[in-house]
Amino acid sequence: MSTSTLINQQYRLAARPIGMPKPEDWHFTTEPVRDIVDGEVLVKTLYLSLDPAMRGWMNEGKSYIRPVAIEEVMRAGGIGKVVASKSAKFAVGDMVSGGLGVQTYWTGAADDKTAALYKVDPAMAPLPKYLNALGMPGMTAYFGLLEVGQPKAGETVVVSGAAGAVGQTVGQVAKHMGCRVVGIAGGKEKCDFVVNELGFDACIDYKSGALREGLKEHCPKGVDVYFDNVGGDILDTVLTRINLKARIVICGAISQYNNTTPVKGPANYLSLLVNRARMEGIVVFDYADRYHKGVAAMAQWMQEGTFKTREDIVVGIEKFPQTLLMLFNGGNFGKLVLQVAEE
Amino acid sequence: MSTSTLINQQYRLAARPIGMPKPEDWHFTTEPVRDIVDGEVLVKTLYLSLDPAMRGWMNEGKSYIRPVAIEEVMRAGGIGKVVASKSAKFAVGDMVSGGLGVQTYWTGAADDKTAALYKVDPAMAPLPKYLNALGMPGMTAYFGLLEVGQPKAGETVVVSGAAGAVGQTVGQVAKHMGCRVVGIAGGKEKCDFVVNELGFDACIDYKSGALREGLKEHCPKGVDVYFDNVGGDILDTVLTRINLKARIVICGAISQYNNTTPVKGPANYLSLLVNRARMEGIVVFDYADRYHKGVAAMAQWMQEGTFKTREDIVVGIEKFPQTLLMLFNGGNFGKLVLQVAEE
Numbered sequence: 001m002s003t004s005t006l007i008n009q010q011y012r013l014a015a016r017p018i019g020m021p022k023p024e025d026w027h028f029t030t031e032p033v034r035d036i037v038d039g040e041v042l043v044k045t046l047y048l049s050l051d052p053a054m055r056g057w058m059n060e061g062k063s064y065i066r067p068v069a070i071e072e073v074m075r076a077g078g079i080g081k082v083v084a085s086k087s088a089k090f091a092v093g094d095m096v097s098g099g100l101g102v103q104t105y106w107t108g109a110a111d112d113k114t115a116a117l118y119k120v121d122p123a124m125a126p127l128p129k130y131l132n133a134l135g136m137p138g139m140t141a142y143f144g145l146l147e148v149g150q151p152k153a154g155e156t157v158v159v160s161g162a163a164g165a166v167g168q169t170v171g172q173v174a175k176h177m178g179c180r181v182v183g184i185a186g187g188k189e190k191c192d193f194v195v196n197e198l199g200f201d202a203c204i205d206y207k208s209g210a211l212r213e214g215l216k217e218h219c220p221k222g223v224d225v226y227f228d229n230v231g232g233d234i235l236d237t238v239l240t241r242i243n244l245k246a247r248i249v250i251c252g253a254i255s256q257y258n259n260t261t262p263v264k265g266p267a268n269y270l271s272l273l274v275n276r277a278r279m280e281g282i283v284v285f286d287y288a289d290r291y292h293k294g295v296a297a298m299a300q301w302m303q304e305g306t307f308k309t310r311e312d313i314v315v316g317i318e319k320f321p322q323t324l325l326m327l328f329n330g331g332n333f334g335k336l337v338l339q340v341a342e343e
Numbered sequence: 344m345s346t347s348t349l350i351n352q353q354y355r356l357a358a359r360p361i362g363m364p365k366p367e368d369w370h371f372t373t374e375p376v377r378d379i380v381d382g383e384v385l386v387k388t389l390y391l392s393l394d395p396a397m398r399g400w401m402n403e404g405k406s407y408i409r410p411v412a413i414e415e416v417m418r419a420g421g422i423g424k425v426v427a428s429k430s431a432k433f434a435v436g437d438m439v440s441g442g443l444g445v446q447t448y449w450t451g452a453a454d455d456k457t458a459a460l461y462k463v464d465p466a467m468a469p470l471p472k473y474l475n476a477l478g479m480p481g482m483t484a485y486f487g488l489l490e491v492g493q494p495k496a497g498e499t500v501v502v503s504g505a506a507g508a509v510g511q512t513v514g515q516v517a518k519h520m521g522c523r524v525v526g527i528a529g530g531k532e533k534c535d536f537v538v539n540e541l542g543f544d545a546c547i548d549y550k551s552g553a554l555r556e557g558l559k560e561h562c563p564k565g566v567d568v569y570f571d572n573v574g575g576d577i578l579d580t581v582l583t584r585i586n587l588k589a590r591i592v593i594c595g596a597i598s599q600y601n602n603t604t605p606v607k608g609p610a611n612y613l614s615l616l617v618n619r620a621r622m623e624g625i626v627v628f629d630y631a632d633r634y635h636k637g638v639a640a641m642a643q644w645m646q647e648g649t650f651k652t653r654e655d656i657v658v659g660i661e662k663f664p665q666t667l668l669m670l671f672n673g674g675n676f677g678k679l680v681l682q683v684a685e686e
Contacts, residue, residue, distance in 0.1 A: 064617050236608070250616045265579070265608030273593045273624035274407045281616035 006033035011074045011102040011320050016060055016067075019260040020328060023321040025058070026074060026102075033105045041090050043080035043098075043106040043117070046343055047313075049131040050076070050324050050336040051165070052229075055257040064283045074102040074320075077136055078340070079120065079127045085110070095120050097130050102320055104340055124299055127343060128311045132335035133298050136284055137165030138309075140251060141227075142294040144282035145170050146177075148249045149225040153178030156219050158238060161229035162203055163190035163310075165335035166251060169298070170227045171200045172307050179225075182218045184211065184234060186330045193333070198308055206234055215241045225249070231256045232264055239268035246277040258328055310334030349376035353446040354417045354663050359403055359410075362603040363671060366664040368401070369417060369445075376448045384433050386423035386441075386449040386460070389686055390656075392474040393419070393667050393679040394508070395572075398600040407626045417445040417663075420479055422463065422470045424686070428453070438463050440473050445663055447683055467642055470686060471654045475678035476641050479627055480508030481652075483594060484570075485637040487625035488513050489520075491592045492568040496521030499562050501581060504572035505546055506533035506653075508678035509594060512641070513570045514543045515650050522568075525561045527554065527577060529673045536676070541651055549577060558584045568592070574599045575607050582611035589620040601671055653677030 011026045036042050057068045057075050068075050078100035082090045087110035090096060098117035100106040108115055120130045132138060144166075151157050157174040161167040162183025171181045171194060183194045183203035191203035204214030211234065215223070222243035228235050231253025242248070256263045272279055287294075301307030312334040314323045319338065326332045354369040379385050400411045400418050411418050421443035425433045430453035433439060441460035443449040451458055463473045475481060487509075494500050500517040504510040505526025514524045514537060526537045526546035534546035547557030554577065558566070565586035571578050574596025585591070599606045615622055630637075644650030655677040657666045662681065669675045 062617075231613075250613070252616070253613055256613075263610045263613060265610040265612050267606045267608040269608050269612070269622070270574075270593070270596055270599075270606060270624075272622060273595070273626065274405075276624050276626055276629060278621055278623040279612070279615060280621040281613075281619050283616065283619055286619060 006105060007031070008033045008103055008105040009317055010104075011317070012071050013058060013068045013074055014070070016070070017058055020258040021055065021058065021321070021325065026321055027071070028318070034107060036084055036086050036107055038086050039109050039111075040107060041082050041087050041110045041117070042084035043096060043100060044083045045078050045080045045100050045104050045106065045317075045340040047128055047131055048076045048078040048100065048102060048317075048320075048338040048340055049135065049137075050327060050338055051137070052252055052254045052257060052327050054324060055328070064285070075099060076102045077131065079130055080106060081343070087111075090117070090119065095122050095127060097135060102317070104317060122343075125302060128313060128335070128337050129302075129309060131337055132165050132311055133169045133302075133307070133309045134295050137335060138169045138298060139287060139291050139294050140282065140284040141166045141169035142173055142298065143284065143287040143290070144249050144251050145173050145225070145227060147287070148280050148282050149227060149247050151177050151179045151225045154180075155224035156180045156182065156221055157225040157227065158182045158184065158215070158219065158223050159227040159229070160184040160206075160234050160238075161252075161254065162194045162200065163333060164229060166229055167227075168194065168198060168309055168334070172198055172301075173298075174225070175199055176301065176306070180219075180221075182215075184230075190333060193310065197310070211237050212240070222246075227251060228253070230254050231266075235266050236268045239266055239271040242271055242275050242277050244275050244277070246275055248272075248277065248279040250279055250281045254328065311337050313337045313339050315339045349448060350374070351376045351446055351448040352660055353444070354660070355414050356401060356411045356417055357413070359413070360401055360601075363601040364398065364401065364664070364668065369664055370414070371661070377450060379427055379429050379450055381429050382452050382454075383450060384425050384430050384453045384460075385427035386439060386443060387426045388421050388423045388443050388447050388449065388660075388683040390471055390474055391419045391421040391443065391445060391660075391663075391681040391683055392478065392480075393670060393681055394480070395595050395597045395600060395670050397667060398671070407628070418442060419445045420474065421683070422473055423449060430454075433460070433462065438465050438470060440478060445660070447660060465686075468645060471656060471678070471680050472645075472652060474680055475508050475654055476512045476645070476650070476652045477638050480678060481512045481641060482630060482634050482637050483625065483627040484509045484512035485516055485641065486627065486630040486633070487592050487594050488516050488568070488570055490630070491623050491625050492570060492590050494520050494522045494568045497523075498567035499523045499525065499564055500568040500570065501525045501527065501558070501562065501566050502570040502572070503527040503549075503577050503581075504595075504597065505537045505543065506676060507572065509572055510570075511537065511541060511652055511677070515541055515644075516641075517568070518542055519644065519649070523562075523564075525558075527573075533676060536653065540653070554580050555583070565589075570594060571596070573597050574609075578609050579611045582609055582614040585614055585618050585620050587618050587620070589618055591615075591620065591622040593622055593624045597671065654680050656680045656682050658682045
């Protein structure tokens with residue numbers, strides 16, 4: 001196909017936000033899609049994954065991945081369709097997952113290390129699932145829980161952000177391991193969802209202000225594994241209920257990402273000492289060579305009907321800025337996905 | 344011997360302090376030493392160990408050990424001499440270590456679980472060493488470093504409270520493991536001591552206000568293991584310098600024990616995430632069945648001349664309150680010991 005008439009719409013980072021990002025922190029730009037050369041592919045973006053980690057990528061400074069540069073296309077994972085190919089690796093029509101960025105087309109070498117494209121099978125699961133349990137959030141949850149949390153059957157696992165992309169999977173994987181699973185989420189609707197739809201044993205609505213009492217009631221034997229996506233007061237409160245040799249998986253701290261004041265450190269961290277407990281960070285990329293095992297396990301459970309996911313799909317690349325902000329005010333319900341084009 | 348004429352001098356907990364303890368938080372009391380019955384021994388206290396943990400024992404509430412009750416003799420470990428025995432376990436003249444309490448005589452069953460008396464050999468090392476490297480601080484350091492910190496040869500180990508009882512041993516054990524060892528201590532004299540006498544590679548005087556620069560200079564390859572005895576700002580600063588997969592051993596937080604405001608949590612704890620690092624607590628009692636291995640290893644090094652310790656010995660049980668407070672203002676230099684009687 002000729003690509004010369006295609007226009008690429010892009011969101012580029014315009015400024016490093018202080019506190020909560022605002023729409024002006026990105027520029028919306030357009031440019032013609034260039035022709036591909038040997039070894040390259042052209043991918044049409046269908047779905048983009050909107051993740052809390054994206055807030056961190058907007059900051060300057062050392063982290064587990066380099067910051068997005070000013071005027072660079074905003075980094076994002078996504079699912080797209082190969083619409084032109086001069087590579088044997090992908091054929092036109094293939095569905096691929098990778099670092100497409102917030103843009104309507106991605107052009108580059110089929111084996112580009114940064115984009116790290118790989119084929120996904122739309123027959124095995126609907127495409128948005130590949131941005132959820134079968135994608136980065138799912139891999140984060142699966143390996144973070146099993147490798148760092150190391151839950152044993154009969155133990156109590158607590159997960160915050162329970163209705164979010166990572167939390168949904170953490171809870172369901174823990175149920176498959178034979179654990180008691182208690183979620184923490186904001187609002188009755190999300191709590192009902194993870195209990196009634198996903199099979200969590202209980203869920204505490206932190207917005208009710210009764211987190212401490214909820215933990216006492218629903219974790220009568222204490223907390224063995226806490227998978228933390230939120231940080232702040234919730235982390236501090238859970239620290240008061242942990243058991244001897246508890247494992248706390250530090251996956252994120254969404255409550256702190258837009259702080260303009262310093263991060264609130266866990267004042268109750270000495271509970272780690274009293275309980276000989278452990279707090280450990282997880283970054284999903286460390287498990288890249290084993291993603292296929294996580295995908296296979298969860299796809300199997302999905303086919304058996306014992307593993308469900310929920311996506312919150314917003315349509316239209318022009319809605320990128322305000323949709324991303326939903327993550328930070330609890331506005332999304334399930335894995336947040338931006339649909340950029342029809343399949 | 345008749346014990347009926349002996350007088351036991353005791354410090355009993357009078358009040359639960361808020362913030363820094365003061366002398367009025369204990370009562371000084373005297374009572375006649377009672378005669379022992381079958382199975383019991385009478386121990387004359389020679390040396391008492393003064394430790395930061397004692398501050399925590401004065402607080403109400405759940406911890407790794409029950410609080411000292413109001414009007415109970417203040418808990419303390421010590422070394423004493425058996426002066427009367429109706430037990431086959433100990434003979435008159437034996438030197439013993441155990442939970443004697445802040446009193447001049449201890450009376451009880453030879454196999455009392457709480458006191459947990461065991462014989463020490465004055466021929467192998469001077470008695471105060473059994474409250475230092477060959478006692479609880481040494482065991483805390485030895486097992487905390489090796490089991491939780493898991494240092495490997497060539498790695499960089501940083502320890503705070505470097506001139507203190509635990510810190511001295513952590514650093515020297517790490518040197519024996521082939522690590523680069525950097526201490527953090529308050530004042531030039533302590534820093535010179537751990538470098539020149541104990542063989543640390545470097546020591547940073549935190550009172551100079553140049554901790555961050557010191558870490559950059561002396562840990563050019565970053566920090567692999569941080570053994571934290573102090574908490575607060577020092578913990579936060581070290582967190583900015585840790586390496587991938589670093590291990591942070593939480594042994595204590597002496598900067599926070601007398602807080603009347605909430606404990607300062609480590610604001611930089613998300614460095615654990617970025618670096619996939621671990622923060623884990625250690626309580627020495629968990630390793631009780633292996634103390635003999637730690638004692639044997641360090642006694643051997645002492646005999647070889649490759650392991651030294653320093654004690655700061657204050658004489659007179661009546662000095663107990665003000666001596667304990669030295670721990671919290673950095674007044675002691677080496678393991679703080681209260682000598683209660685002549686050997």
